[in-house]
Amino acid sequence: MTWLITGGAGYIGAHVVRAMTGAGEKVVVLDDLSTGIPDRLPADVPLVRGSAADRALLDRVLSEHAVTGVVHLAAKKQVGESVEKPLLYYRENVSGLAVLLEAVVAAGVQRFVFSSSAAVYGVPDAELITEETPCAPINPYGETKLAGEWLARAAGKAHSLSTGCLRYFNVAGAAEPELSDTGVFNVIPMFFDRLTRDEAPRIFGDDYPTPDGTCIRDYIHVADLADAHLAVARRLSEQGGPADLTVNIGRGEGVSVRELADLVGEITGHRIKPETEPRRPGDAARAVASATRMSEELGWTARRGVREMVESAWEGWCLRHPQALGA
Numbered sequence: 001m002t003w004l005i006t007g008g009a010g011y012i013g014a015h016v017v018r019a020m021t022g023a024g025e026k027v028v029v030l031d032d033l034s035t036g037i038p039d040r041l042p043a044d045v046p047l048v049r050g051s052a053a054d055r056a057l058l059d060r061v062l063s064e065h066a067v068t069g070v071v072h073l074a075a076k077k078q079v080g081e082s083v084e085k086p087l088l089y090y091r092e093n094v095s096g097l098a099v100l101l102e103a104v105v106a107a108g109v110q111r112f113v114f115s116s117s118a119a120v121y122g123v124p125d126a127e128l129i130t131e132e133t134p135c136a137p138i139n140p141y142g143e144t145k146l147a148g149e150w151l152a153r154a155a156g157k158a159h160s161l162s163t164g165c166l167r168y169f170n171v172a173g174a175a176e177p178e179l180s181d182t183g184v185f186n187v188i189p190m191f192f193d194r195l196t197r198d199e200a201p202r203i204f205g206d207d208y209p210t211p212d213g214t215c216i217r218d219y220i221h222v223a224d225l226a227d228a229h230l231a232v233a234r235r236l237s238e239q240g241g242p243a244d245l246t247v248n249i250g251r252g253e254g255v256s257v258r259e260l261a262d263l264v265g266e267i268t269g270h271r272i273k274p275e276t277e278p279r280r281p282g283d284a285a286r287a288v289a290s291a292t293r294m295s296e297e298l299g300w301t302a303r304r305g306v307r308e309m310v311e312s313a314w315e316g317w318c319l320r321h322p323q324a325l326g327a
Ligand SMILES: NC(=O)c1ccc[n+]([C@@H]2O[C@H](COP(=O)([O-])OP(=O)(O)OC[C@H]3O[C@@H](n4cnc5c(N)ncnc54)[C@H](O)[C@@H]3O)[C@@H](O)[C@H]2O)c1
Pocket: 006, 007, 008, 009, 010, 011, 012, 013, 030, 031, 032, 033, 034, 035, 036, 037, 050, 051, 052, 053, 072, 073, 074, 075, 076, 077, 092, 096, 115, 116, 117, 118, 168, 169, 170, 171, 186
């Protein structure tokens, strides 16, 4: 079996490559390197540089590498940018996916794992978000992920393609400092960025109906997330007939933004008191996964805690921003 991993040179993709090759799976990466970094990949993993929406290239890669399964991570992923450029997001994340699925079906590939997101749920009023919680995305990014799930499932049903949609909650940390996230779009790198500039970390809203007034989120270590991809990929391979699996990938535990800020201060040694800004539109008070389906159906549970996420993310940050250590 060979797995094609689109977006494999990205932050999460590189961890998925590592988990899958570490478990003995054969992989090939397709990445246009728009945000990916080739050095994140082991030297013996073939990297094809190009678009996951290039049909001719896909036909060639699927055939030359005798691909039997696809893990599709390549996508545009910034919520704010998706509001400004919805057409780009729909083209990349939905139209591009349709091209990929056409190539997959034409090549007779039978397994397809799709990177979805908790953004498909929007701002649900639920203590724990289950896979049955209604999906109501509130921005084009979340819409494209939900449309992507529909597309993958419909193609799966029509063409005997087993599909697994993984709805990631808040991804953090790194298995190795070199594999860390280089973007500053999530709360942990945003805190690091402010502290490195000797500025107070910002908390958006402290008047939410939560115990300390700040938003509560479910953080998942990227190495655990990568292991979840391996578990889903293997389940799709084991199954006799086509499967259709949709799973939350979280820890089922909430951490408030203030608790996270305290932990970041302790781990980094930069103890600058956070400042409170007004709420941001679209932030739910609480977004915590029910992780029951993954544990009951696949026997997978996250092993790494929030401290390990912040420590490993900080190591990665300091590798790219050595001034952070002396600030
Ligand atoms: N990081 C998160 O917190 C998070 C949360 C939920 C879902 N996701 C999803 O996980 C996936 C990976 O995210 P990430 O954080 O690793 O982002 P990333 O930007 O680090 O990785 C995306 C990778 O895909 C490549 N890519 C983008 N468009 C491509 C295209 N058309 N053809 C080929 N390659 C292309 C990029 O070069 C990059 O290597 C995305 O689908 C994203 O929507 C991420």
